[in-house]
Amino acid sequence: MAKELRQEQERLNHVMEILAEQIGKVEEDAARQRKEVVDIRKYFWEDVTVNQDNFDDLLETIISLRQQAEVLSLSQSSHRQSSKRLTSLRRMQENPYFGRIDFTEDGGPGVERIYIGVSSLMDPGGDDFLIYDWRAPVSSMYYDYTPGPAEYVTPGGKITGKLKQKWQYLIRRGEIESMFDTSLTIGDEVLQQVLGQSADKHMRSIVATIQQEQNRIIRQDSGRLLIVQGAAGSGKTSAAMQRIAYLLYKYRDRLTADQIILFSPNAMFKSYVSNVLPELGEENMQQVTFQEYLDHRLSDTYEVEDPYGQLEYVLTAAEDPEYRTRLAAIRIKASVSFFELIQAYRSSLEQGGMRFKSLQFRGETLISAEEMAEKFYGGDASVRFSRRIERLTAWLNERVKEVEKLERHKPWVQDAIELLSNEQYEQAYARIRKKLGLSEDSEEDIEGERLIAELERMIVRKKLKPLREEISSLQFVDLAEVYKRLFEEPQHAGSWLEGEVPEAWADICRLTVKNLDKDKLLYEDATPFLLLTELIHGFQSNVSIRHVLIDEAQDYSPLQFEFIKRLFPVAKITVLGDFHQAVFAHAAEAVDFNVLTGLYGVDQTEAIILKRSYRSTKPIVEFTRSLISGGDQIEPFERSGNKPVLTVLADLGTLRHRITNQVAELKAQGYTTIAIVCKSAAESAVAYEALGEIEELKLVTRDSIEYKQGVVVIPAYLAKGIEFDAVLVYDASIRVYGDESLRRLFYTACTRAMHHLQVYSIGTPSPLMEEAISLGSVLVET
Numbered sequence: 208m209a210k211e212l213r214q215e216q217e218r219l220n221h222v223m224e225i226l227a228e229q230i231g232k233v234e235e236d237a238a239r240q241r242k243e244v245v246d247i248r249k250y251f252w253e254d255v256t257v258n259q260d261n262f263d264d265l266l267e268t269i270i271s272l273r274q275q276a277e278v279l280s281l282s283q284s285s286h287r288q289s290s291k292r293l294t295s296l297r298r299m300q301e302n303p304y305f306g307r308i309d310f311t312e313d314g315g316p317g318v319e320r321i322y323i324g325v326s327s328l329m330d331p332g333g334d335d336f337l338i339y340d341w342r343a344p345v346s347s348m349y350y351d352y353t354p355g356p357a358e359y360v361t362p363g364g365k366i367t368g369k370l371k372q373k374w375q376y377l378i379r380r381g382e383i384e385s386m387f388d389t390s391l392t393i394g395d396e397v398l399q400q401v402l403g404q405s406a407d408k409h410m411r412s413i414v415a416t417i418q419q420e421q422n423r424i425i426r427q428d429s430g431r432l433l434i435v436q437g438a439a440g441s442g443k444t445s446a447a448m449q450r451i452a453y454l455l456y457k458y459r460d461r462l463t464a465d466q467i468i469l470f471s472p473n474a475m476f477k478s479y480v481s482n483v484l485p486e487l488g489e490e491n492m493q494q495v496t497f498q499e500y501l502d503h504r505l506s507d508t509y510e511v512e513d514p515y516g517q518l519e520y521v522l523t524a525a526e527d528p529e530y531r532t533r534l535a536a537i538r539i540k541a542s543v544s545f546f547e548l549i550q551a552y553r554s555s556l557e558q559g560g561m562r563f564k565s566l567q568f569r570g571e572t573l574i575s576a577e578e579m580a581e582k583f584y585g586g587d588a589s590v591r592f593s594r595r596i597e598r599l600t601a602w603l604n605e606r607v608k609e610v611e612k613l614e615r616h617k618p619w620v621q622d623a624i625e626l627l628s629n630e631q632y633e634q635a636y637a638r639i640r641k642k643l644g645l646s647e648d649s650e651e652d653i654e655g656e657r658l659i660a661e662l663e664r665m666i667v668r669k670k671l672k673p674l675r676e677e678i679s680s681l682q683f684v685d686l687a688e689v690y691k692r693l694f695e696e697p698q699h700a701g702s703w704l705e706g707e708v709p710e711a712w713a714d715i716c717r718l719t720v721k722n723l724d725k726d727k728l729l730y731e732d733a734t735p736f737l738l739l740t741e742l743i744h745g746f747q748s749n750v751s752i753r754h755v756l757i758d759e760a761q762d763y764s765p766l767q768f769e770f771i772k773r774l775f776p777v778a779k780i781t782v783l784g785d786f787h788q789a790v791f792a793h794a795a796e797a798v799d800f801n802v803l804t805g806l807y808g809v810d811q812t813e814a815i816i817l818k819r820s821y822r823s824t825k826p827i828v829e830f831t832r833s834l835i836s837g838g839d840q841i842e843p844f845e846r847s848g849n850k851p852v853l854t855v856l857a858d859l860g861t862l863r864h865r866i867t868n869q870v871a872e873l874k875a876q877g878y879t880t881i882a883i884v885c886k887s888a889a890e891s892a893v894a895y896e897a898l899g900e901i902e903e904l905k906l907v908t909r910d911s912i913e914y915k916q917g918v919v920v921i922p923a924y925l926a927k928g929i930e931f932d933a934v935l936v937y938d939a940s941i942r943v944y945g946d947e948s949l950r951r952l953f954y955t956a957c958t959r960a961m962h963h964l965q966v967y968s969i970g971t972p973s974p975l976m977e978e979a980i981s982l983g984s985v986l987v988e989t
């Protein structure tokens with residue numbers, strides 16, 4: 208082994224030398240290209256012939272400008288590429304590669320040693336790969352095979368052969384710290400080390416230790432929809448991030464980062480994952496929360512509730528007389544049936560029921576809502592809905608044109624002319640001259656009448672501009688009223704739906720109308736409302752996005768998935784989630800993602816299940832899996848640690864005292880991120896107040912935009928997707944987690960812990976832990 212290590216170190220030294228050489232060379236290139244860009248910018252106009260005397264000269268000017276712009280863009284692009292390569296080479300100096308496979312290709316010359324790293328590196332002659340990028344086809348064998356027959360797929364076909372050995376390296380600053388011959392799985396030793404580290408402010412890349420089942424997710428590339436159902440901590444988010452890096456590599460000639468969009472649960476999660484791609488030498492994809500999208504589309508019309516507002520209500524408002532009705536509404540409005548109901552309702556609008564807003568001009572009704580309805584429904588009933596909207600728009604524009612002519616001679620226009628300031632007058636005068644084709648130095652004057660006529664026209668046009676905009680953006684359709692009508696006539700739902708009306712429908716309708724009348728759009732109404740808007744206006748789909756990834760997908764309703772599918776009609780979709788963490792009320796009965804198969808059909812859908820949990824120690828996983836049904840399917844990764852402890856206390860005062868002491872102890876043990884996880888924002892606020900003695904304690908709210916290290920108080924639903932060295936569950940008593948419906952929330956809270964989990968309970972513990980207590984997977988102390 209010592210000899211082997213020495214030889215490997217020699218090879219590494221050689222690689223380091225080549226890296227240093229290449230860095231020197233690329234640095235020179237980058238400096239030269241930078242200078243070129245600066246020079247082109249500086250002398251841009253000197254190299255362009257500008258002449259507008261006649262058409263030919265003008266054409267020549269345009270061509271010359273375009274050529275110069277192209278030269279600039281080419282230099283900028285070369286400089287960008289050199290800078291990118293430089294960053295990646297410098298990163299490789301820290302850790303050039305992490306693995307090696309010895310592979311003999313069938314019919315090939317013999318054993319080839321394939322070294323694998325974050326980026327590829329060629330020898331100076333350009334003949335051999337000293338390091339292969341982890342995403343290269345040949346590298347897939349590193350993740351997929353143990354020694355024995357192996358194969359990989361290249362664009363030219365399948366390559367088969369024998370994998371002889373597999374090695375892992377831990378390299379730091381050009382020194383091999385250790386190397387392992389891994390035969391069974393990819394080095395548990397390295398994975399042990401990685402997983403044993405402290406939680407970080409930013410998620411790390413996992414390329415050195417990707418597991419076989421995760422590799423399938425990363426490289427899966429056929430079909431429109433990939434569904435990943437995975438246990439908490441099984442690496443769904445990690446796989447999603449490396450998948451993006453893989454796609455950007457595989458399709459580097461035609462896919463850019465801004466053609467990929469990741470739907471994230473919240474702003475804090477966005478910042479948490481924002482470092483993975485840059486660490487892998489790639490640009491970040493677009494990231495958005497579904498709420499941001501809803502706000503962007505709806506905030507002009509409504510005050511839109513966010514999902515956490517809905518969740519807080521569900522968690523804390525059980526006493527509200529309308530609680531049950533709202534819960535039923537949330538579930539119904541999340542369903543595919545409701546999607547269909549809205550489609551059917553939209554179809555019914557072809558016969559009648561559209562609501563319009565009259566168009567106002569200078570405080571008076573110009574065109575009434577009734578006139579519009581008459582026009583809309585007056586013509587040929589067989590004309591398509593979208594065509595009718597177009598016709599109505601055209602008609603309204605015509606009417607505005609007529610009005611424009613009539614208004615010109617009205618006294619208000621004359622008054623407006625008189626009130627023009629000198630400056631406004633001069634501006635208007637110059638604009639009119641330009642419009643009439645009179646050059647600046649032309650002596651020709653505009654005769655008075657003509658000038659007045661132009662001024663009148665200009666003033667009326669300006670005044671009518673907002674109205675024209677209202678028409679072109681279809682604001683004359685009273686969407687709020689059209690949506691409300693769906694609930695104003697509960698008896699119609701049956702005919703629209705051609706099926707059974709849900710039980711609580713009449714109550715749901717009453718509650719919805721009540722809220723809409725307050726100009727409040729509850730979260731469960733936001734996507735249905737937007738769907739109806741799109742069905743009336745015509746879908747504003749986005750065809751530039753090629754890949755959509757939806758993380759924490761259990762939080763999305765089937766209706767939202769249908770909506771996203773329509774929004775991105777050409778994109779491939781990757782959906783990652785865990786039904787055991789489905790905390791929103793609409794997902795109460797959902798147990799898997801089967802409903803999604805209907806989106807693109809079985810042929811276009813691939814489903815992968817991840818059972819192994821990597822985040823937490825084995826004792827923590829043994830505890831958390833006993834909190835859910837089917838938890839025995841979850842396999843812990845062999846990482847040792849202390850058994851979780853359930854401490855039953857008498858009162859709040861003792862709880863405060865115990866948590867304060869425990870936090871101090873954990874800090875002393877070297878834990879840097881400690882979360883006190885509460886059930887709701889309301890409980891978090893109380894806990895934060897109560898625990899004031901803890902130094903630099905931070906409260907995480909839905910507005911927090913960064914993952915904070917140190918000690919935090921956080922509601923469980925906001926901790927989703929992220930992790931902490933130690934988790935203290937604030938109060939897991941029967942009073943707080945008494946209801947079966949909270950099982951998934953409680954599971955989410957406990958699965959955030961990496962190394963240490965402590966659960967407190969004031970009085971009788973929650974029945975959700977019954978099985979765990981009887982199995983002995985948690986230590987109970989009083």
Ligand SMILES: Nc1ncnc2c1ncn2[C@@H]1O[C@H](COP(=O)(O)OP(=O)(O)OP(=O)(O)O)[C@@H](O)[C@H]1O
Pocket residue numbers: 398401402411413416417418421437438439440441442443444445446785788821822927928929930958
């Ligand atoms: N192959 C791997 N190598 C190293 N670390 C891994 C690997 N897979 C997962 N991890 C680590 O396990 C932790 C959990 O991963 P991740 O957050 O991706 O899981 P998840 O399935 O999205 O979890 P959750 O459902 O709870 O949000 C992270 O710290 C991640 O770095």
